[in-house]
Amino acid sequence: MSAPAAPPRTLLLGIGNLLWADEGFGVRVVEHIARHYRFGPEVRLLDGGTQGIYLVDQVRWAELLVIFDAVDYGLAPGTLKLVEGEAVPRFLGARKMSLHQTGFQEVLALAALLGDLPERMLLVGVQPAELEDFGGSLTPGVRAMIEPAVAAARDWLAPHGVEWTALAQPSEPGALADLPHGALALGRYEQERPSVEQACRSGDARVLERLRED
């Protein structure tokens, strides 16, 4: 019997802008994983934010890539949908709503151009309900999808021998390098948000006029 193969290099990547309501979904999923689980050295967790070209190298490193993101599938808000393999770039490119400098579709294309596309890819996407609430947090329906998103990633990775060690106590927000800064951790981010009276958000409605009329 031969020795078991080394576990595949796995990247769990959250992308999106956490300052823009449901756009923060991917980063919040990674934050949740970082607080509740530990992995061996073959697994990397990354809060990719809205980075573009910076992420190409991380993607090239991975053999298995799981991307968490808010994706406009045209489904009901809060719907979780998984997309695998070659179909992934299509969903990351169409009707791009985020500010990702280089659309993530392009990050994958650049990795492919360099001959280093991960062997297997999974996109765990949620249909956002609200993107325009600058400084806002996840809407309840989208927040409820964090744990199902984690479960979906675990199921998909299970046949590949990726081990998740659950922590008895969740770690402190901001204590780990791959988490957003403590002030941006979900709890503080929400609690310390200025009120409508304090910081006029009325612009959003007017800005949104075009969206609503569409």
Added chain:
Amino acid sequence: MTVKTPNGYSLDDSGRRVVVDPVTRIEGHMRCEVNLDDDNVIRNAVSTGTMWRGLEVILRGRDPRDAWAFTERICGVCTGTHALTSVRAVEDALGIAIPENANSIRNIMQLTLQVHDHLVHFYHLHALDWVDVVSALDADPRETSRLAQSISAWPLSSPGYFRDVQNRVKRFVESGQLGPFMNGYWGNPAYKLPPEANLLALTHYLEALDFQKEIVKIHTVYGGKNPHPNWLVGGVPCAINVDGTGAVGAVNMERLNLISSIIDRTIEFIDQVYVPDLIAIAGFYKDWTYGGGLSSQAVLSYGDIPEHANDDSAENQLLPRGAIINGRFDEIHDVDLRDPDEIQEFVDHAWFSYPDESRGLHPWDGITEPNFTLGPNTKGTRTRIEQIDERAKYSWIKAPRWRGHAMEVGPLARWTIGYAKGIPEFKEPVDKLLTDLGLPFDALFSTLGRTAARGLEASWAAHKLRHFQDKLMAAIAAGDTTTANVERWEPSTWPKRAKGVGTSEAPRGALGHWVVIDSGKIENYQAVVPTTWNGSPRDPAGNIGAFEAALLNTPVARADEPLEILRTLHSFDPCLACSTHVMGPGGEELTRVKVR
């Protein structure tokens, strides 16, 4: 109808209108409209930021020590430079001095960003405005090899190497994955490079993509992580322990040596690949002299890269500070960011309200009250604008002015000021570049001049990395490992009310954050970012901003392929994520170009 602007431009909106929306390969959302005359020359230009900005909406009431972490998330490009500017603003407000080592490390972080951003901009966001990828696939690799060896000692230059790259890109394109090459106007007559030069540039596009990952490792070491490195009010958050051996925590000798080696390789890559490519490409476009705009008339830099800590004088800034107006290069004005009469933002052409819109407001007194209205000559509907009315409000970007003047900011502004001040490390490379290309001094004030200044600055910044790393190592060797001053960390040590300003020279230009702190919390926070300056709409006097001025009088080869428009806009390295906030879903992959 022809209108003369106070800053010396003629605008004629009678010709065919071309709408480009969104402008691609930039950060953020932007729209551009131009009028072409019968010879396809741009006679009127209108630049619209299609998103609404509002940092104050997220920061009011928060702890000023955390502000940097929020500003770092505004966009995916300038992360660290916003964070640096934010901690400087808070330190200014609270009177906090930082240790000399913290100044060195911050400069290394900022210079790293400059080098990285300029390199990625040149190859991945701008080169394809000059380089025809499809033509590169027809090149003879032996010709490319000859060209490469004639311009640089860079070792990767054999015919076989270029043939391999060519085959790799061919396979990629043939597989239908156009990816980054999807939105090109391949075959447009405005492309002037011969096939072998196109292949050289395309090859270095890939090499730069691979190499850039090395540069950002500097952020990972001194910032603790990347993306989103850590910053600290009072210094830098990395402790130094030269004897440390563990991977966790303090920066040890092994990490310091790693950085030193990355700096050496960065200098090599910039000087042997980026700068020679820039000169080679520019040599084929010497006749394309358009796009100068405000650069020969009015430029502004706040200065950055302080040699010593806690000294805000202009003399202490290695990237020069100053303002030039009315094309008077013999008179360089100092810039005071606190003076209410110097920097002011106007909104009479922007979608905001002021009580009196004939006047501008200094950022400490800034008001951000949105007001989305369209002028009577708008075509289309509020939700689907076919043609904007630039006589009324037409952008989500405010119009900042310095003593009433529209200013260009960015590498060309900095280098023009450095040149005008007669500083040898700016003057000599510019003179050499112009001599090598056989161009007169005025050629600098163009789209290509802007692109060239960025390349020269990348080299300057790479060498300055060496300077500050050596300075840091010398301080450590002398026993100084202090990196933070926490004496005034606790809010109980702060005055009840304080206001401060922090500045930096971001890769794309002058960046300022103004903060007002009351009872330990942020009361007001305003950022005037580089693209607010360059992309500004008109002001009450009718002055046009840098983007609009730069587009004027440029001939367009094909009206339905806005290659020349993109070329000039990209030369500013626009970043609208922080200058504006989102307006619509936008982001359709393909740019909509309408000719009317």
